[in-house]
Amino acid sequence: MAESLGPRLYSCYNCRNHVALHDDIISKSFQGRSGRAFLFSHAMNIRVGAKADRHLITGLHTVADIYCGDCGELLGWKYERAYEASQKYKEGKFILEKAKIA
Secondary structure (H helix, E strand, C coil), X not given: CCCCCCCCEEEECCCCCEEEEHHHEEEEEEEECCEXXXXXXXXXXXXXXXXXXXXXXXXXXXXXXXXXXXXXXXXXXXXXXXXXXXXXXXXXXXEXXXXXXX
């Protein structure tokens, strides 16, 4: 009988703090500051920074940088507001950069 290994987790690459569940991935085809990034519906054990308007590839968004809750490493950002109607699905979602998670 196979043993359940529990949920697949993504961790901060710096300190291995658990920051997201594999099952919460919405898309793997996003672009971050350092390359490929994943869009997640939820994130955990993080700290959310101040909100700021940024011009991203898909237009103007209000975002907040997200940091590892343990070591403070910058991991990506949270979409707070999308100004384009076609981008509204991103609101409240999290970008974690592939280079920053394990």
